[in-house]
Amino acid sequence: MTDRLITHLRHVDLAVPDFDKQREFYTNLWGLTQVAEDNGIAFLAAEGSPEQYIVRLRKDAEKRLDLISYGAHDRAAVDTLAEQLAADGVQLVHEPRDVDTPGGGYGFRFFDGDGRTIEVSSDVETRQHRKIEEKESIPVRISHVVVNSANPEATRDWYEKHLSFALSDALTLPHLGDLMYFMRCNPQHHSMAIARGPHTSLHHVSFEMRGVDEYMRGSGRLLRAGVTKVWGPGRHMAGNNTFSYFLDPHGNTIEYTTELELLEEDHWHPSHYDVTNPETQDQWGTANPFNELVAKESYNDVDRGCFVAPPV
Template structure:
């Protein structure tokens, strides 16, 4: 089994031009808890997660600010930083005490496409609680998906530098790769990368307690007036349920549950043909994936590449 220095996904941070509207949506409808706020900056936690926050919103031009991953301890932080430095990865800042909300110790780098990644340890955690039966709120952040104009190059960066592994791939009928599902632990994927027309956010996925809570959550979001762009259904890759919506800022966000946990010693990646409907949705309850649906998640070109966010 691969020994990795990155332990798990912590949070996603987005900048949005309609900050107050997006902030209200995630707290009022999506089911996250605002745990800290400053001028033009808001941090949201999931009640089922001990992470101090899983989503950060910032008032600015639309972009991915950064994605945060956890590392077990300071020795591992320095080992990872030394590795990345030796591999000529571009740093935003070196390992240091982090002075933002929840603190910790860590560093930031640009990935191969120019997105900012943070690796941290020693941050303050919060007390998680069990999500109640039929409570339609997220338990945690499940995964982050990027669009890339060069899928192979983008995915290889995470393999080479962070020791991520490909769990499964979606392919076209002619065998061309369309999407890689990537893991940093036994969970099927905490990161996925899709072939798109440009670099951008594809979607953020939030895990629910179970099927009942997932369905009730989807109904709640539909009643809020948000548009479901795909679902409800059940993917083949990862075996997880899906219901995709558009946030007020035009970002795709997903409710999911039951994402597969793998035996990494025995798992072999699958290459799944996107034209086989059961590979898109095992249940057949969601509309068949089409170019129109796919286009919804191409999103706006990320203008934050190789530009560090101010916080």
């Protein structure tokens, strides 16, 4: 197993035109807690997570993915990674420095191969969190993020080379090739995945629930509230996790999940799952079919933030 400098996914930051509507959705319906606000920026935490926040919302005229943030072991790991990326010609947004968002810390930002802004930080203060109780249908933590790429093979290679992510599994379509790569930075089956799409964009953000009952209760709450369901409920083959996908008010796909597989990394060998097998997409057979409409929603809008760092 490779010694990695990155440890885990911290948060995903979104810019949206209708800030108040988006914030109300993520707090009152999705189940996150606002812990701080600063001039059109809201920091939203999961009650079960030690992370200061797992979603940041920023008011902007254009919808975009601001950044994806990962944790590192310590300041030395941050410095080492920054030096390695700069030596490899990766464009840094800024050098390692003190972080001024909730919880502080030490980190830097850079562009990945598709132009997304990535942040890596360490020494962020742990947030006081709590155990999520039985039947409490709110997210425990952020699970993973999936991105679209017009060249997923190159994006996969980039993350393997520069950030030491490893391939866990892939989805493939016979005679056409691979459709999605599930990538890990720790024993969790995937902290990110790379999907083949027509353009660079956010595919979906996934949130871990306490268990299957809480996952179903949360899914039901959204359905009763009239939130658009994209796909689910079901259980994937790759990762063996449950899924229910919904649209937030700005058309981003977000997921409730639970029971994502933990791997014995030293003994794991990736599989390429054929998506023409119905059980690959949904072992249970309870989800609506994955069709062109589902795929279209997951493509999302073209990301306007490629190689343009967010202002904050």
